[in-house]
Amino acid sequence: MPEADLSLLIEAARAAGRIAGGFVGPQTRRWDKPEGAGPVTEADIAVNEMLEDRLRSARPDYGWLSEESEDSSDRLERERVFIIDPIDGTRSFAAGETAWAHALAIAERGVVTTAVIYLPMCDLLYSAALGTGAQLNGAPIHASAVRDMGAAQILAARPNLEAKHWRAGAVPDFRRAYRPSLAYRMALVAQGRYDGMMTLRPSWEWDIAAGDLILQEAGAICTDRRGATLRFNNPHPQVNGVIAAGAPLHARLSAALAPQDPDIASA
Structure with missing residues (x-):
C-alpha cells in the first residue's frame, strides 16, 4: 500500500504545483487567520480544495488533517490519515519567492508511511515510502554524517x-x-x-x-x-x-x- 499511496501523493503534489503556479505571489489575495494563526492566500485554499477532493476520492476510508481544513475528530477513528500542508511557507509564496513547498503525508496508526515534499518553483520533489529509502527527483538521498x-x-x-x-x-x-x-x-x-x-x-x-x-x-x-x-x-x-x-x-x-x-x- 505505501508504494501505491506514494504514486498518488506524487501525482497530487504535481497537480498542486500547477494550481499554485497559476497565482502571482505579491498580487495573490492574502489575509490573516484568526488568533494569530498566520497568513493564508487564495492559492492555499485552491490547492487545499483540489487535494481534499482528489485524495479523499481516491482513498475514502482515510481520515483528513490539513492546515486549511476545519479539523474533525472523525480522523481519530481512522486507521490511516492524510496530513497535508497545501503551501508550507505561505509568507514566502505571497512575497513571490520560491522556497515554499507542498507537504503531503499519510500516517498509519500514528506512524508516517508515505511522504512527499514538493517545491514546484525549484523543481525539487522529495519522496519516501516506509522501508524503501528517500529520494530527490527519483535519485536516492542520504543524511550528512557530520558528527561534531x-x-x-x-x-x-x-x-x-x-x-x-x-x-x-x-x-x-x-x-x-x-x-x-x-x-x-x-x-x-x-x-x-x-x-x-x-x-x-x-x-x-x-x-x-x-x-x-x-x-x-x-x-x-x-x-x-x-x-x-x-x-x-x-x-x-x-x-x-x-x-x-x-x-x-x-x-x-x-x-x-x-x-x-x-x-x-x-x-
Whole structure:
C-alpha cells in the first residue's frame, strides 16, 4: 500500500504545483487567520480544495488533517490519515519567492508511511515510502554524517539560539542557516545539504509529518525537542518541537539543550 499511496501523493503534489503556479505571489489575495494563526492566500485554499477532493476520492476510508481544513475528530477513528500542508511557507509564496513547498503525508496508526515534499518553483520533489529509502527527483538521498557540533551547519530560526534553550546558557558553536519552509528545512537535512535542523517551538503536524519519514528513510534521526519519537494524528495536532540530524550529531544537540523547556520552567 505505501508504494501505491506514494504514486498518488506524487501525482497530487504535481497537480498542486500547477494550481499554485497559476497565482502571482505579491498580487495573490492574502489575509490573516484568526488568533494569530498566520497568513493564508487564495492559492492555499485552491490547492487545499483540489487535494481534499482528489485524495479523499481516491482513498475514502482515510481520515483528513490539513492546515486549511476545519479539523474533525472523525480522523481519530481512522486507521490511516492524510496530513497535508497545501503551501508550507505561505509568507514566502505571497512575497513571490520560491522556497515554499507542498507537504503531503499519510500516517498509519500514528506512524508516517508515505511522504512527499514538493517545491514546484525549484523543481525539487522529495519522496519516501516506509522501508524503501528517500529520494530527490527519483535519485536516492542520504543524511550528512557530520558528527561534531563545531563543523555542523544547522537550519534553525534565530530564536532557537537564545541562551535560555541551552544547558547552562551555553549556545553551541554550530553555523546557523535558515529557510522559510519548515518542510523544506527537513528535506534539506535528508538530502545532506545541511547537517541538522531544529525548531524548539510547538510544531503543527502538517508542517513536519512528511519530513519526518523522508529524514528517517535518509538515515537521519528525527524526534521532538526532548528526544521522543514523533507520533501523528494526535487529538491536538502538535508536537513538542523537532530536532533532526544524523545519529551522533542528533545526540550532541539533544544533550546540549536545557533539561526543561523554558516556558515550563518559568510557569
